[in-house]
Amino acid sequence: MTSTLLGRTAMPHASGLRPTLSPRREPAKSAGAGVPVVEARDFRFSYGATEVLKGISLGIERHAVTAIIGPSGCGKSTFLRAINRMHELLPDVRHSGELLLDGAPIYGAGRDLVDLRRRVGMVFQRPNPFPKSIYDNVAYGPSVNRLVLPRDLPDLVERSLRQAALWDEVKDRLHEPGTGLSGGQQQRLCIARALANAPEVLLMDEPCSALDPVATQKVEELIFELKKHYTIAIVTHNMQQAARVSDYTGFFDRGELIEFGDTEQLFTAPAHERTEAYITGRFG
Numbered sequence: 384m385t386s387t388l389l390g391r392t393a394m395p396h397a398s399g400l401r402p403t404l405s406p407r408r409e410p411a412k413s414a415g416a417g418v419p420v421v422e423a424r425d426f427r428f429s430y431g432a433t434e435v436l437k438g439i440s441l442g443i444e445r446h447a448v449t450a451i452i453g454p455s456g457c458g459k460s461t462f463l464r465a466i467n468r469m470h471e472l473l474p475d476v477r478h479s480g481e482l483l484l485d486g487a488p489i490y491g492a493g494r495d496l497v498d499l500r501r502r503v504g505m506v507f508q509r510p511n512p513f514p515k516s517i518y519d520n521v522a523y524g525p526s527v528n529r530l531v532l533p534r535d536l537p538d539l540v541e542r543s544l545r546q547a548a549l550w551d552e553v554k555d556r557l558h559e560p561g562t563g564l565s566g567g568q569q570q571r572l573c574i575a576r577a578l579a580n581a582p583e584v585l586l587m588d589e590p591c592s593a594l595d596p597v598a599t600q601k602v603e604e605l606i607f608e609l610k611k612h613y614t615i616a617i618v619t620h621n622m623q624q625a626a627r628v629s630d631y632t633g634f635f636d637r638g639e640l641i642e643f644g645d646t647e648q649l650f651t652a653p654a655h656e657r658t659e660a661y662i663t664g665r666f667g
Contacts, residue, residue: 420614425480435461437638448615450629457635459618467503504577508589510569512561520561524580547575567598587617634658
């Protein structure tokens with residue numbers, strides 16, 4: 384059975400089958416279209432003696448969704464977290480090559496980490512709302528970082544919740560705990576929390592893996608809408624999801640970028656034998 388979402392059709396992943404796509408909508412164009420917002424140039428990353436990323440070179444385009452796929456342990460989440468330096472406190476971490484945000488080194492001397500993490504938002508695999516009210520979950524970051532005046536916070540909270548397609552579901556209980564929401568609502572609350580900081584880039588590390596199919600569909604539809612205003616990179620094990628929501632896809636395996644390009648091209652006519660073996664279920 385096929386399932387259709389956001390203008391694409393995907394076949395269930397099984398041995399010998401690859402996701403098949405209907406004609407895709409074009410990525411939203413902007414004045415900076417074609418210029419990567421995030422760019423890796425021969426980027427390497429190691430934990431101790433273990434090299435996890437081996438010479439990654441790719442660009443994440445503005446106002447588009449880039450999916451990173453690959454088997455467990457291939458380095459895709461490590462790459463995503465490296466973009467906003469989530470590994471800072473881990474011991475014996477090393478990196479080389481370049482990782483750039485709007486042309487400036489992410490790991491450059493003097494880089495303000497607070498500013499970096501405001502510009503590069505992160506949504507994790509499992510929803511992790513603060514133990515605060517729905518309102519305070521969204522207002523906390525802008526308040527602490529003094530992004531808006533206190534009198535403007537209510538409007539910012541409403542706008543962020545609307546962008547996350549959550550406002551209509553919570554507008555009458557903003558002062559109830561965020562942890563009391565359903566799993567899918569909590570994940571959209573975490574997305575609203577990230578959007579409230581006005582990021583340029585939104586990173587999503589398997590954002591639907593802990594959600595049921597209905598909640599997953601809502602998040603996928605939200606991703607498609609958000610790319611009109613944000614640059615999105617998503618890590619996923621679900622190739623049908625990558626086919627449905629992304630404009631570009633990179634396939635990682637054993638720390639290497641095996642193939643990167645237009646999603647439809649990668650899934651229907653992969654250039655590399657390892658890519659085809661993965662998307663047809665022969666390994667991974």
